[in-house]
Amino acid sequence: MTERHPAAEGRPVSEGRPAPHRRGSLARNIVLLTTAVAALAVALTGLIAWQTAAHGTEQRERDRLGRQATLLSRMPDLSQPLFDGAQALGGPNGERLAVLGADGAIAGAATPAVDLASRADLLAGRPVDTRGVLGGEEVLLVGRPGPRGGAVVLTEPYAVVARDTDRIRRNTLLPLVVGMVGAALAGGLLARRIARPLVAAARVAHRLADGERGVRAGVDGPREAAEIGHALNVLDGSLVHSENRQREFLLSVSHELRTPLTALRGYAEALADGMIEPERLPEVGRILAGETQRLDRFLGDLLDLARLEADDFRLETAATDLTALVAEAAAFWAEPAARHGVGLRCEPPRPSGAPQEPEQEPEAVVVATDAFRVRQLIDGLVQNALRVTPAGRPVVLAVRPADGGGARLEVRDGGPGLTDDDVRVAFDSGALHERYRSVRPVGSGLGLAIAHRLAGLLGGSVAVRGHGPEGGAAFTVTLPPAPPPR
Structure with missing residues (x-):
């Protein structure tokens, strides 16, 4: 059961309360913040995935070409039969093969892509992983030297890498979008959980400000929100106690003022009506002076207390x-x-240590x-x-x-x-x-x-x-x- 302060009776709820500034709600700010954080995370993840997709796809193709080249380089004879089978190895990806002999002679469809530096590295027994140009098209070029001299070179159009990269990037977009939407929904749920006890506490605070007493705030939700609710409950109890003491004090003050005022008024009316005998006038005067002094002392104490409570004391x-x-x-x-x-x-x-003598200072x-x-x-x-x-x-x-x-x-x-x-x-x-x-x-x-x-x-x-x-x-x-x- 709630108690409404008498001063609040008949007063509009918003009276005396400053109008709040136009600000976004806490829940909305949390949703926006979590969505912004999620969008930033998605953007960074997408950027990294975008770059990683191209690098990873290219590296995977190079590894595959390298394994094939290593296998072919270990054949007993890097001769014409191996060259004749190059077209069969090409497959749908447009792979081309070239055979570099131990004497430096090179033959095969991939020959135009092998530059002099790559030939030198292969003849020196060093593997080659680079890019080249074949038929006006950029290609991946992988060469592996053989154990008895010579080398095998495989090429693949770079367009294959670009196609696989685009496919991987397209497949990455959906999870990123789903992640951002999920983060926004999670932010909304979090905002609702956080804001609900705070909104309830604000309602309780407004009711207390409007003079209502006995209002209990909830102490559930996060620890900070529970502490706010507990503080509002303590505040409510303190306000009830303080206002009860204030009411009792005001009643006491009114009683103390009424007693001498009643005496003063009674004797003043008796004097005005001529009901006081002349021989009693000194006595009545002393009574009036005493009651006046009593009022003066009481009002003086009230003023002293008010001065002590003033901020500029x-x-x-x-x-x-x-x-x-x-x-x-x-x-x-x-x-x-x-x-x-x-x-x-x-x-x-x-x-200290001196005897208690009256004449001593x-x-x-x-x-x-x-x-x-x-x-x-x-x-x-x-x-x-x-x-x-x-x-x-x-x-x-x-x-x-x-x-x-x-x-x-x-x-x-x-x-x-x-x-x-x-x-x-x-x-x-x-x-x-x-x-x-x-x-x-x-x-x-x-x-x-x-x-x-x-x-x-x-x-x-x-x-x-x-x-x-x-x-x-x-x-x-x-x-x-x-x-x-x-």
């Missing part, structure tokens, strides 16, 4: 002594803590960071701690070098602490606020989310333990080390 990084910064924050919050009956204590670091902890933003982070955590810490219990600010460089800031309180389930959602906007709004004092519900985002932008992290040394929650901010000196 900038940090002014410089070498910062966190020991001095924490001491400054402790001095500022000492008076508000005293008004709440809370004892605020600062734990600065001490030099604390060790400086220097990191490269934005001092203003770190102070904003500390103030937010201290304010959160003072809100939940009862009178008579402590709030502790501590700073110390971190293992491997950098620094650790701690804000610990003596309040009721957090459960394991609280710790898992502590930095989600409004999560603890919604959970404890009727149990303990709460703020806007955005303070810890702001702290988490701010710590990340500073290059560090913030973590929380449900119960620290003082019994309440313990927040730890880890910041990266200072850069090496130049």
